Amino acid sequence: MAGQVTGNSKRQIHLDWNTLDQVTWDGFLEKVDNCALQQSWAYGAALKEQGARVRRIVAYDGNHPIALAQVIVRSWFGLVKLATLMRGPVWLEEVSPQTRQEVYRQLRRLYPRRKMKFLFLTPEATGPEESALLEAAGLKQVITGYTTLFLDLGKSEQDIWLGLYGKWRNKIRKGEREGLKVLFGDHGHPKTEWLLSREKKQQRDKNYKALPVGLIDAYARHSLGRDVVMTAFVFNKESDPGKDDPVAGAIFLRHGNSVTYHIGWNGPDGRKLHAMNILLWKSILELKNRGCTFLDMGGMNTADGAEIARFKLGSGGEVATLPGTYL
Incomplete structure (x- = not known):
């Protein structure tokens, strides 16, 4: 199911999901120097065979795509939804820290905890600056860094x-x-x-x-x-x-x-x-x-x-x- 979330950023950062086909998704990843396995279309499709739901999100600055994020969602007892975004988003170009923070914020908003939806986000980034951006977006570290x-x-x-x-x-x-x-x-x-x-x-x-x-x-x-x-x-x-x-x-x-x-x-x-x-x-x-x-x-x-x-x-x-x- 396709959808959209719009933020209040002056640059009009917004998210769409499930609107790209595999050719387009893979085409974007081909242009990225170093993307993670967990963000590939085929990885999500393989997990979907095992019962997971897959939400493929595109972050836009206006009409310009700036990031991809593949989220794997599993439900427990039909009530609790656990969503994992492993080693993403994949940034398609260099963006400002403010833009990254806004994307993180909007991703968090897709999974409101009051509705028993929980997003576990493991970004593909290094350095203390990224941790500060994640915290400013309302996220808290629950597992230490993967090496x-x-x-x-x-x-x-x-x-x-x-x-x-x-x-x-x-x-x-x-x-x-x-x-x-x-x-x-x-x-x-x-x-x-x-x-x-x-x-x-x-x-x-x-x-x-x-x-x-x-x-x-x-x-x-x-x-x-x-x-x-x-x-x-x-x-x-x-x-x-x-x-x-x-x-x-x-x-x-x-x-x-x-x-x-x-x-x-x-x-x-x-x-x-x-x-x-x-x-x-x-x-x-x-x-x-x-x-x-x-x-x-x-x-x-x-x-x-x-x-x-x-x-x-x-x-x-x-x-x-x-x-x-x-x-």
Whole structure:
């Protein structure tokens, strides 16, 4: 259902929702340097299959679109509505702090708490200024900041290589000397189900929650472009990829010109051979070749996942901590 909310800003900032089609939405995201997976149309469509409602909001300055915000809404007992805006809005251009504050204010007004509607907003922004704008818009922090790591794939191959930690480069060289083979595919690759089954077991064994593994198939079906799901598998030099299992594997999801490291699995043999280092390096080169400009390496949890955090830091990317979740 389409709708509109108008503010009293002198510049006439207002919100429309559910008025764009997927081609237009995706077209906007293609022009953004670094957008989050959670703001892609296909991500919302995949969650809609699991019973969520999706509200796709456009913020306008007059008739000019300045931001997109995909909100996922779930109802509890038919009374309480919990809306999540993860890693958005996506700003389509540079706007003033006053404009950002007004957009945050109008987003909050869409979900009045007196009517048992609650918006949990996790903006894709950094710095104390954003926190001040959110609070001025009537929002309060309820969860501390999420930390991730970005790799700029727009840099040259040489610059990315030199940005890797020295130990990382050594492990890649060792993998190459061992004759490790990295093969790429899409979500239909014969080894994809093998990787997803290990991801399920990994979630159980390590007691952590992640997006449902079934989201990958739905994400691919609801995406307009090709190569939105990239799988990568590492095989021993003696292995037959048609018969043998990989020693490591990963899945990357593309959204706009950005891509997210979604799933990674490394077996005992893979750890001995440092397979994930060569997997990620070869994947970086492949993603660059496909026109991706930013790689989101995913969350950094130094308390419960120190080993994974160290691995990601070794890639030489830029650590970014978001302001947190606001209600």
